[in-house]
Amino acid sequence: MKCLDWKEKISGYIDGEISSEEARQVEAHLETCGECRTLERRMRAIGTGVARVETDVPPDFREKLFTRLEAEELLPRRRSLFVFSLRWAAVPLAVAASVAVFLFVSPEKGKDAGAPQPTATSSKVSPQAESQPSNAAPGKGQPVATAAAGLSVEEREIVANLEVLEDPAAIDEQGDPDTIEIFEPSVRRQG
Amino acid sequence: MRTDEELMELYRRGSRDAFEMLFARYHRKVIHFAYRMTGDEAKAEEAAQETFLRVARAAPTWQPTARFSTWMYTIARRTTLNFLRDEKDEGDKVSIPPGEESGDGSPAPQLPGPSALNPEEIAWSAEIQVRFAAALQQLPESYRSAFVLNRGEGLSYEEVASVLGITVQAVKSRIFRAREMLMESLSELLP
Numbered sequence: 001m002k003c004l005d006w007k008e009k010i011s012g013y014i015d016g017e018i019s020s021e022e023a024r025q026v027e028a029h030l031e032t033c034g035e036c037r038t039l040e041r042r043m044r045a046i047g048t049g050v051a052r053v054e055t056d057v058p059p060d061f062r063e064k065l066f067t068r069l070e071a072e073e074l075l076p077r078r079r080s081l082f083v084f085s086l087r088w089a090a091v092p093l094a095v096a097a098s099v100a101v102f103l104f105v106s107p108e109k110g111k112d113a114g115a116p117q118p119t120a121t122s123s124k125v126s127p128q129a130e131s132q133p134s135n136a137a138p139g140k141g142q143p144v145a146t147a148a149a150g151l152s153v154e155e156r157e158i159v160a161n162l163e164v165l166e167d168p169a170a171i172d173e174q175g176d177p178d179t180i181e182i183f184e185p186s187v188r189r190q191g
Numbered sequence: 192m193r194t195d196e197e198l199m200e201l202y203r204r205g206s207r208d209a210f211e212m213l214f215a216r217y218h219r220k221v222i223h224f225a226y227r228m229t230g231d232e233a234k235a236e237e238a239a240q241e242t243f244l245r246v247a248r249a250a251p252t253w254q255p256t257a258r259f260s261t262w263m264y265t266i267a268r269r270t271t272l273n274f275l276r277d278e279k280d281e282g283d284k285v286s287i288p289p290g291e292e293s294g295d296g297s298p299a300p301q302l303p304g305p306s307a308l309n310p311e312e313i314a315w316s317a318e319i320q321v322r323f324a325a326a327l328q329q330l331p332e333s334y335r336s337a338f339v340l341n342r343g344e345g346l347s348y349e350e351v352a353s354v355l356g357i358t359v360q361a362v363k364s365r366i367f368r369a370r371e372m373l374m375e376s377l378s379e380l381l382p
Contacts, residue, residue, distance in 0.1 A: 011367040015341060017348045042381045046373045047342040049323045049380075055226040057219055058236055065214075065240050074247040076207045 003036055010040050014047065195259035203250050213259070214243065220344060221267050227339045228271045230328040238274045242267040264344065264354045268336055275332075319380055326376045330369055337362050338369035 006029055012018040013026040030037050058064075069075040193201075193209075195216065201209035221242050226235035245266045253262060327335055333355070340351045341362075348362045355362070374381060 007371075008363070008367045011370055012363055015348070015366065017363065042374050043370050045381050046370055046377065049319070049377070050227065050327065050338065050342045050373075053227050053320055053324045053327065053343070054223045055232045055235055057222055061218065061222070061236065061240070062214070065243055068240070068244060069210075069247055072244070072248070074244070074250075075210060076205055078207060 003033060003039075006033075006036055007039065010036060011043060014040065014043050196255060196257075199250065199253055199259050200255055202247075203253065210247070213246075217260075217263060218243070221263070224264070224267055224339065224344055225271050225274075227324070227327055227343050228268070228335065229275060230324045234274050238267070238271045241274075242270045245270060258350070258353075260346070261350050261353050264340060264346065264350075268340075268354060272332065322377060322380060326373055329376060330372055334365050334369040334372065337365040338373075341366055 006026070009018060009022060009026055010030075013023055018026070030040060066075060070077055193212070195213060198206075198209040198213050202213065218239065222235055222239040225238040225242070226232060229235050229238065242263070246263055249266065253259075327339065330338070336355060337351050340346045340354055341348065346354065348359045348366075351362045351366075352359045357365075
């Protein structure tokens with residue numbers, strides 16, 4: 001067999017695509033033929049070179065592709081982790097909010113229950129003291145007036161201050177006594 | 192670790208993670224393949240994007256008996272050729288008939304890959320890479336595809352035959368011819 005005839009076999013030998021018997025024949029020939037050894041070395045170098053012809057992956061390659069895939073509805077959209085977490089956090093958050101409201105309201109309820117009831121003696125107030133609540137919250141209606149009727153002047157001042165502390169928004173509100181009722185915080189009403 | 196075929200099947204059932212894993216395994220290979228075929232980074236990126244889009248679009252017609260890599264390279268080659276023919280035509284000429292790319296599912300034979308070769312055989316540099324990329328473009332497309340799929344992508348002759356739709360003997364001949372032509376055009380770079 002002439003060297004020219006070995007060429008294609010050497011090509012297959014480099015690629016591992018000839019039988020073991022043929023491979024032994026090629027190896028035996030290469031041991032005795034310098035020209036074919038050079039050819040084999042050059043053929044391998046060509047393969048190495050082609051394998052090293054590479055280009056960088058563009059940094060936005062994945063993002064661009066996945067955007068196109070999602071636009072064509074070829075890829076299920078991944079759930080937002082924030083939405084997922086928020087959904088699972090909703091129950092404990094609701095419980096925590098309820099507990100907070102309860103703790104916040106309970107002392108006031110207790111104070112409400114323990115507040116002095118209107119009596120003949122406690123209803124005896126001076127005109128100046130009687131006008132105090134209406135000055136603090138002009139335009140307030142009967143519920144506040146009724147609740148405040150049994151309070152002393154000092155107690156009314158305290159109540160007036162509490163009112164502001166409980167519902168700062170009430171400072172700017174006009175004409176709606178329900179929204180500024182001191183013993184019914186707005187949080188409780190919304191719940 | 193799941194096989195490519197298992198991942199493709201999962202993706203067909205709607206798994207985004209399965210597609211992401213296939214993408215992670217193959218996106219570099221597809222980009223490098225497209226670059227070796229076109230010699231142009233921008234075209235390679237576009238062709239690679241289009242290849243993955245076509246893989247996703249054709250997923251419903253993919254036959255689980257076919258090797259995923261063979262099927263994907265068939266799509267990648269056709270897509271790349273479309274870009275070479277007319278880069279403005281977004282590659283819409285190619286259709287992938289269902290079940291066209293069949294495979295027997297047998298494991299690919301182990302090839303002596305580029306890493307097995309002596310890297311000192313070629314003093315590699317960016318300039319030489321450009322020379323190799325340019326030399327590849329001078330090959331007839333049928334030779335270039337066969338050689339790049341085998342030496343660049345590591346496909347066996349049988350797999351290359353499946354991708355190109357030709358016989359194993361024809362693959363052997365084309366690869367040998369490609370080697371001869373490359374050795375001639377790059378002779379001054381070879382040992």
